[in-house]
Structures are given as C-alpha cells and as structure tokens.
Amino acid sequence: MGFSIALIPGDGIGPEIVAEARKVLDCVGSRYGHEFNYTEILMGGCSIDAYGVPLSDEALAVAKSSDSVLLGAVGGNVGNSRWYDVAPNLRPEAGLLKIRKELGLFANIRPAYLFNELKGACPLKEDIIGDGFDMVIMRELTGGLYFGERHTEEVDGVMTATDTLTYNEEEIRRIAVKAFDIAMKRNKKVISVDKANVLDSSRLWRKVVAEVAKDYPEVEVSNMLVDNCAMQLVMNPGQFDVILTENMFGDILSDEASMITGSIGMLSSASLGSSKLGLYEPSHGSAPDIAGKNIANPIATILSAAMMLRYSFDLDKEADAVEAAVKKVLKDGYRTIDIMDEGMTQVSTSQMGDLIADNI
Ligand code: NAD
Ligand code: IPM
Ligand code: MN
Numbered sequence: 001m002g003f004s005i006a007l008i009p010g011d012g013i014g015p016e017i018v019a020e021a022r023k024v025l026d027c028v029g030s031r032y033g034h035e036f037n038y039t040e041i042l043m044g045g046c047s048i049d050a051y052g053v054p055l056s057d058e059a060l061a062v063a064k065s066s067d068s069v070l071l072g073a074v075g076g077n078v079g080n081s082r083w084y085d086v087a088p089n090l091r092p093e094a095g096l097l098k099i100r101k102e103l104g105l106f107a108n109i110r111p112a113y114l115f116n117e118l119k120g121a122c123p124l125k126e127d128i129i130g131d132g133f134d135m136v137i138m139r140e141l142t143g144g145l146y147f148g149e150r151h152t153e154e155v156d157g158v159m160t161a162t163d164t165l166t167y168n169e170e171e172i173r174r175i176a177v178k179a180f181d182i183a184m185k186r187n188k189k190v191i192s193v194d195k196a197n198v199l200d201s202s203r204l205w206r207k208v209v210a211e212v213a214k215d216y217p218e219v220e221v222s223n224m225l226v227d228n229c230a231m232q233l234v235m236n237p238g239q240f241d242v243i244l245t246e247n248m249f250g251d252i253l254s255d256e257a258s259m260i261t262g263s264i265g266m267l268s269s270a271s272l273g274s275s276k277l278g279l280y281e282p283s284h285g286s287a288p289d290i291a292g293k294n295i296a297n298p299i300a301t302i303l304s305a306a307m308m309l310r311y312s313f314d315l316d317k318e319a320d321a322v323e324a325a326v327k328k329v330l331k332d333g334y335r336t337i338d339i340m341d342e343g344m345t346q347v348s349t350s351q352m353g354d355l356i357a358d359n360i
Contacts, residue, residue, distance in 0.1 A: 001034050002035040002036075003036050003312075004037045004038075004066045005036055005067065005069070006062050006063040006068070006070070007038045007039065007041070007069075007070055008040075008041055008042075008044075008069065008072065009040065009046075009072045010044045010072040010073050010074040010075075011044045011072075011076060011092060011288075011291075012286025012287050012288045012291040013072065013286060013291045013349075014044075014072025014073045014074065014286055015072060016072075016296055016349050017073075017282065017349065018070065018072040018301060020301065020349060020352065020356075021070060021302050021304070021353075022038065022070075024305060024322060024353065025305050027357040027358075027360040028315075028322065028360055034313075034318070041059035041062050042056070043074055043092075043099065044073075044074025044075060044092035044095050044096070044286075045076050045081070045083045045092040047092075052090075053090065053095075054090065054093075054094045054096075054098070055094075055095035060098070060102055063099060064103065064277075067276070067312060068278050068312040068313070069099070069277070069278070070304070070308060071279060071280065071281035072286070073281070073284065073286040073287070074092045074093060074095055074285075074286060075285055075286045077288050088150065097147070100271060101142050104273035105271035105273045105279055106141055106142045106175055106273055107138065107139075107140070107141060107175055107178045107273070108137075108250065108269055108271045109139075109178075109182070109269060109270045109271075109272065109307070110137040110138075110139060110254045110267060110268070110269045110283050111134075111135070111137075111267075112254070112258060112260070112267060113132070113133065113134035113135070114132040114133055114134070114237075114260070114262070115262070115266075115330055117327070117330035117331050118261065118262040118266070118330060119132070120342070121263065122260055122262055123259065123260065124237070128235065130238055131238065133238045133260070134241075135237070135241060135243060135257065136186065136241070136243070137243045137245070138178060138179040138244045139245060139247060139249075139250025139251065139254060140167075140172075140175040140247050141250075141271055143167050144165055144166070144167060145247065149164045150162060165201050167205065169204060172204065172205050172208040173208050173211075176208060176212040176244060179192075180215070180216040183219045183241060184218070184219065186242060187241040188220060188241070189221075190213070190219055190220070190221045190241070190243075191221075191229070191240060191243050191244070192205070192221065192222070192243075193225070193226050193229045193249055193253065194206060194223065194225065194246070195249075196225070197225060201246070202246075206223055209221070209244065226245070226249045229253060230253065230256060233253065233257055233260065234256070237257075237260055255283070255284075258284070262338075263297055263338040263339045265284060265296065265298075265299060265300050265336065265338045266297065266300055267283040267284065268303035268304040269281055269282065269283045270307040270311050272311060276311075276312050277312065278307075278312045282300030282304055283300060284300060294348045294349045295336065295348060296336070296338075297336040297337075297338050297352070298349050298352055302326060302353070302356055303322070303326060306322035306326075325356045328359045329359055332355075334355055335347065336352055
C-alpha cells in the first residue's frame with residue numbers, strides 16, 4: 001500500500017535522526033511491500049531563515065494533506081540565537097505549537113519503558129528498578145499554559161509578564177477518554193496528575209476525570225499531585241501504567257521519565273487527534289550541543305516511526321518488526337554514546353540506523 005508522509009527534519013540533530021528513521025521505514029517498505037512517499041517541509045529555525053516564519057501556510061497545507069507527519073526537532077540555543085529576539089509567534093517552537101493546534105492533535109502519547117538491555121544505563125539503583133517499568137504518559141497537547149493568552153507589559157513602572165492557564169471540560173474529557181481507552185488495552189490503571197491543591201483548572205480536571213472514569217469500571221483510577229508524581233517516578237516507577245496529565249506537567253514529567261529509560265534519546269511520541277493523521281516525533285529537542293557530530297541517538301525517532309505505522313497506518317506487524325529490531329540491536333550490545341555502558345560497542349547515529357534497518 002502507499003502512504004504519504006510529510007517529513008520535517010527541522011533544526012539541530014533533527015535532520016540526522018530523521019534520516020535514520022526514513023532509512024528504517026524504507027526497509028519496512030521493501031520488506032513488507034509498502035510505498036512510503038515523503039514530502040520534505042521546513043519548520044522551526046530553518047523555516048525562519050528561508051521564509052521569515054517558523055511554519056509557512058504552504059508547509060502546513062502539505063502536512064494537512066498527508067497521511068501522517070514525521071518530525072525530528074525544532075529550535076536552537078534559547079537565549080543566544082537570532083531566532084529568539086522576536087515575538088513569541090515567530091520563534092522556532094511556534095511552528096510546532098501551530099502544527100499541533102492546526103491538526104487538532106490534543107493527545108500526546110509518550111511511552112516510557114525500560115528495555116531489559118538498558119538496565120545498566122538507567123540511573124536508578126537496582127532494587128528500585130526491580131522488574132523494570134512500562135508506562136505511558138498521556139499528555140494534553142493543545143490547551144493549558146501553552147495556548148493561553150500571554151503578554152508582557154509595564155505595570156506601575158514594573159515590567160510584568162502574564163501567561164494564562166485555561167482548560168474547559170470538553171478539552172479535559174477528550175484526553176481523559178483517550179487515556180482510559182489506552183488503559184483498557186494495558187494494565188487498566190490510570191493515575192491522573194494535577195495540582196488540585198492550588199489550581200482551579202486542576203480541580204475541574206479532577207471532576208471531569210472522575211466523570212469519565214464512571215464509563216470504565218474496570219479501570220483503577222487515582223489522583224496524584226504533580227510534585228509528588230515527580231518524586232514517585234524516581235522512587236517507584238513500576239507503580240505507573242497510564243499517567244494522564246495536562247500540557248506543561250506532561251512536558252516536564254516526560255523528560256524526567258525519559259531519563260530513567262536510559263536517555264532522553266529513547267523516548268518516542270505520537271500526537272493524535274480525532275482522525276488518523278498524527279504527528280510523530282521524539283520527545284527530546286534539537287540538541288544543539290551535539291548537532292552535526294553524528295552521535296545523537298536516533299532510537300526515539302525510529303520508535304516514533306513505529307508508532308506511526310501502528311496508529312496512522314494500522315500496520316501493527318510492521319511496527320512490531322521495528323520495535324523488535326531496536327531490541328535486537330540493543331541485545332547485540334550496540335549503543336550510542338548517551339546509553340553507552342561497560343562492555344558495549346559504541347556506534348554513531350548512522351551506524352545505529354543501519355543496524356536497526358538491517359534487522360527489519
Ligand atoms: P534537548 O532535548 O534538545 O537536549 C537536552 C540534552 O539532551 C542535551 O544535552 C542533548 O545533547 C541531549 N539529547 C537530546 N536528544 C538527544 C539524543 N537523541 N541523543 C543524545 N542526546 C540527546 O533540550 P534543550 O537543550 O532544552 O533544547 C534545545 C532546543 O530544542 C530548544 O530550542 C528547545 O526549544 C527545542 N526543543 C524542541 C523540541 C521539539 O522539537 N519537539 C522538544 C524539546 C526541545
Ligand atoms: C516537547 C517540547 C515542546 C513542548 C516545545 C519545543 C514547544 O519541549 O515536545 O516536549 O514543550 O511541547
Ligand atoms: Mn519537552
């Protein structure tokens with residue numbers, strides 16, 4: 001079958017890791033008889049350089065008319081780059097926020113599990129790791145602080161900046177439903193994470209999650225405050241199955257969860273809405289500190305491509321094959337520098353991509 005993919009290499013290590021995911025997808029295509037047709041589009045700093053905006057209408061139209069979108073990462077060194085001394089809607093990250101909003105991608109699924117082979121790269125003590133962990137962070141993606149009204153103004157001679165955090169019950173309900181649906185296919189346990197001891201939006205969040213929970217009597221549901229959750233993730237990660245949370249809490253907790261999988265270079269993600277069209281991207285950023293060195297870990301991007309096969313194209317067997325190939329390469333002892341461990345063989349970004357492709 002044929003599938004159209006909008007490919008967004010982006011900035012920093014983006015082009016390096018997207019090239020490896022494409023390599024693996026092409027192997028899947030020839031092995032299983034599918035044709036993946038790519039259209040490259042610019043987003044982020046590279047688009048600002050070319051067109052003066054982080055995402056052009058033309059690029060957005062290509063994404064909208066594709067079967068799915070695969071992204072590397074966007075952005076540069078925040079604070080010292082020419083891309084940041086401009087209005088918020090003209091910065092590289094604004095392109096990412098725009099594409100998420102325009103495609104209606106309200107559900108960001110970030111699976112964080114520990115490969116047995118990477119126990120040595122996990123910074124937690126062995127007795128905490130135990131049998132490992134396997135959780136999914138379900139992060140709301142088109143609401144909250146990211147999309148609230150913001151401005152900076154002088155109030156009584158003092159510079160004052162405002163960001164607003166708003167959620168309505170429909171926005172909460174649709175992400176909660178996704179989280180419970182996913183829990184039903186897993187270990188049937190949802191922990192909803194909020195700051196209901198302080199925030200009104202969190203109190204509404206709790207109320208709506210409790211309502212949705214009534215439709216899923218088999219799912220065990222509980223609430224946890226976000227500060228406690230940050231602690232519990234490193235104290236007892238095995239307790240989590242599905243974490244359901246709002247946009248910014250999910251952003252922060254997923255970076256934390258990534259590190260206990262061995263590296264942020266391991267954490268994939270899928271951003272979905274109400275159609276089959278999804279945006280697939282690693283959870284990490286453009287890593288300007290290691291860009292152009294062929295040392296970045298491409299596994300998060302490759303596993304994101306596997307999620308694309310599964311969620312947008314319904315190619316479960318092919319997605320399984322990609323995940324199995326990643327596991328095999330780790331089992332064979334190959335590691336990029338971020339997950340390197342004693343007795344293992346260090347490989348570059350492109351070598352890791354080759355090895356995974358060879359194992360499809
Ligand atoms: P980052 O995730 O880019 O990097 C944090 C640290 O992790 C760095 O030391 C980096 O070298 C390392 N790292 C990240 N990905 C790696 C990989 N695949 N393999 C090995 N090491 C990896 O976060 P940051 O430095 O805070 O942000 C850099 C830029 O990326 C900023 O402009 C930020 O806005 C942007 N960003 C973009 C996205 C996205 O496009 N989805 C996500 C997060 C951050
Ligand atoms: C992520 C990133 C983005 C976010 C930034 C770049 C806007 O950190 O995808 O996790 O905060 O959503
Ligand atoms: Mn993030």
